[in-house]
Each structure stands twice: as structure tokens, then as C-alpha cells.
Amino acid sequence: MAEPSSTAATAATAATAATAATAATASTADPPAPVTKSWADEADEETNNTSTAESESSSINLEALTIDDKEKNSSKFLDDPDDSNIQAVTSGDTPYTSAARFEDLSLSPELLKGLYVEMKFEKPSKIQAISLPMILSPPHRDLIAQAHNGSGKTTCFVLGMLSRVDPKVQAPQALCVCPTRELAIQNVEVLRRMGKYTGIASECLVRLDRDAVHVSKRAPIMAQVVIGTPGTIKKFISFKKLGTSRLKILVFDEADQMLAQEGFRDDSLKIMKDIEKDNKKCQVLLFSATFNDTVKNFISRTVKMDHNKLFVKKEELSLDAVKQYKVYCPDELAKIDVIKDYIFEIGENVGQTIIFMATRDSARLLHQALVNLGYEVTSIQGSLSNEERDKVVKEFKDGLTQVLISTDILARGFDQQQVNLVINYNLPNKHSLRDEPDYEVYLHRVGRAGRFGRKGAVFNLICDENDERLMSKIENHFGTCVTEVRAQSVEEYKAALKEAGLLQ
């Protein structure tokens, strides 16, 4: 199946390039849109306590956002009962109209062409329809936005950056901070594709190679959009190679991790403060699939008082499209047997697989063990060199490798549509508490499968009481049932994958 890879998802796969191209040039009435897939962008009840931070906030329903659906009765978008559950809290009295079409967003023709021709998008996904008007219309309020994995968050902020930047001004006007090198590179690639016809320049600021020119000897950045990781961005700002005075928009991808105490909080706050020094009105966008209550609380005090926000209920985040299984293994060593004897036996035909590991060493060792047994697998973890990391990711994205062993370096944001199977070799747990799961990491790992609303499956390998405790806590937290697979025959696994919709 020939499909565009590494794109943020929208509901628009079905569009052919031909019809999309016509739509890009003619802003006349669109043909009736096909039925939109439901993206499980869902409701939230938890936001009632967070809205106390701003007394003038008004909570609005999606129905209230739909003003002209009589005219666009072809669009089931905002009326779809499964799909009308994002909780939007807007600040002040600025009215926002959900964008049923990209044409509703006053985008430049060049940007529309990028969306239709290069990205082959047809119309905004749920989160895009709601968040883009908030991002793009004055007074450009800060935004905290949560949306389901694979629902098109990247497009929201990439489009926001491309749209707000003035291509005639040769200075950084949009900055995006990401937790990993891989995610920064992926986001830049999306931005370059989407902005292909705009003439907007971009620069990716990630850890430099040892033999690279030192920052102090570099020319200042002229590119309008800069995407990178915290350390390198801080470095460029402190060496005055990244000017902050012209920045109009600052994005934190995986914002909960970027602003978590145990994450990148210090770096992120430093970057925010550096920008504030000479720039009072830079719009801040915070995007993630997950915001636990602690970080949500901190974040709402970090952004400007009059921010907008979009939240999803945690029970609704667990992916209906991805079927979750648990496999009881007698001991740690038996996990390798489960992988080679069962999962590899049937996994070849179901697309690509990512195996998540707890540590760099265990990733390296499992890789070695499987290679010694004659299996073709690759692995990635933070102790590899830049070149090795880039090579492993590229090979996987190009479909040259089928099985990738990874630490949580790829747990968030990594977008490869052909990944249908995720193996949790270990369940993720909080670093301080061995018997407390890291629900956010679990959700992000699971979200590597089932991109774009596709089918997917997760096998959680379980071998002791602690694993069982973690598993049941995860089930409770997301309100989902994780089905047991007995590690006794290939047939059991086949049945599981059939049930998940991955096998006929």
C-alpha cells in the first residue's frame, strides 16, 4: 500500500491528489465530504477544577462552535456523537468558529497547496478544526491542547508556525522545542513538506556532531522557523545566534514532558524566560496527548492567564483501535522465547514492530541476543552516536527493517504508520516507585501503533507479581480490559492478531 509516511494524521487519507489539487485552487463550494473517521478526541470532566485559574473563562460545547453547519451539511464532523467530546475552555469573549475546511483559516495559497498537494490532506481533523482558529486568530492567545495519539497534533502547530511567520522577514519568528533529537528531526521534515511552496526557511537545532563548527563561530540563524531540542536551543540563545525578539510563536511538543519536574522543566522555563526578556507577546502553544493532574496544574500557571485550552478525558484516551494483550512469562529469559517463537512467527505479516525496553543496556543486549539467533532486528537508544541513531530511524522509516528495539527514546511522537505491533518487554513504571506505573509513557508507547486510526496490537510481557500489579493498575486507570494470551501456541497469538484486525 503506497501511502505518505511520517505525516501527522488528519481525517483526510481518502483524498486523491487530483481532487485535492482542484480544491486548493478553487475556493468555491467543495464537493460533499466523505464520512469522517472518528478520532476519539473525547470529552473531559476533569477540567472543571483547572478553570478556576481564570475567573472569566467560559466553558463551551463543540455544538456552540458549529455555527454554519447548515451550509456545510455535508460535514458530519462536529455532529458525530463519537467525535464531539473535546472539552474546550476559551478565555474572554473571543468567538472561535471551528474550521470545517482549511479554506476557513485564511491560509496563504502556497500553504493550502502544501496541505492538499504535498500532504494530501483533505480537511482538518477534529483537533485541527478546533485548535487552528484559536492559534491563528488575534489576539493569538496561549493554548494548552491535548489530543489523542495520531490525531494530527503536529499539523496543528506546524501549520500554526507556517501561517504566522512572515516569509519576507529574515529572522526566527517561530520556535518549537521537542524532547528528543528524533522528534525534532521528524517535525522539521513535516514542516518542510507542508511549507514546500511557501519559501519559508527552517533550521533543526539538535546536538551537533563533535567535529561541527562551534556555535560561537556560526552565523546567526536567519531561518523563520526553528525546531530543536532544549540544550542546543539554549546554547544558541546564549551565544546570541538565535534571536528571540522577533519570535511570534513558541511551541512545546510533548509539553507535559517538557514542563514536568522530572522532565525538561528547567530547560523549558529558561527558554521561556529568555524570550520574555525582549518579547512580551510571544504566543505559547503546549501540545501533548497526556497531561497528568500535577503537570496540568503547573502548566496553567506557566502560560498567560488568558489562555485557551482543550482537554480529553483519560478514559477516552486509551486507544480503541489498538487491542491490548498481556502475556504471562515464567521468567525474564522466557520473554526472548515468546518474542522469537511466537511473535516473530506471526509478526512478519502484520507490519512493523517496536519492542520497548526499560534501559539502554537491555535494549542493546536483546538486540545482540536476537541477532546472534539469526534474526534481523535493529535497536536504538541514547548511547548510540548521532549517525547511528539517524541511520536506524531512517532504515525503519524506509521500511528496510521490520523490528526495532527501543528505549523510551521513541515512546513519544514517533510517527510511522506501518507500526501495527508494540511489545512492552517491560511495563513502564515511575522512576521513584517501582510498583507505580507511568501511565503517560504507557499510553504514548501504545500510541506508536494504530496511527492514523489504523488497527494495532500491544503485547505486554508479564513475569512477576510486580508486573501483574502494574498491569492491573494500568487497566484500572484507563478503564480497559487487557486480554490474556497464553504463551503456549502460535495459534493463540494468531487469534489475538485476528481479533485486533491485523490478520484475516
Place this chain on the structure above:
DNA sequence: AAAAAAG
């Protein structure tokens, strides 16, 4: 006890 970035 760890992963991530980066020093």
C-alpha cells in the same frame, strides 16, 4: 533504578 538533552 531509567530515559531523554547536554555538558
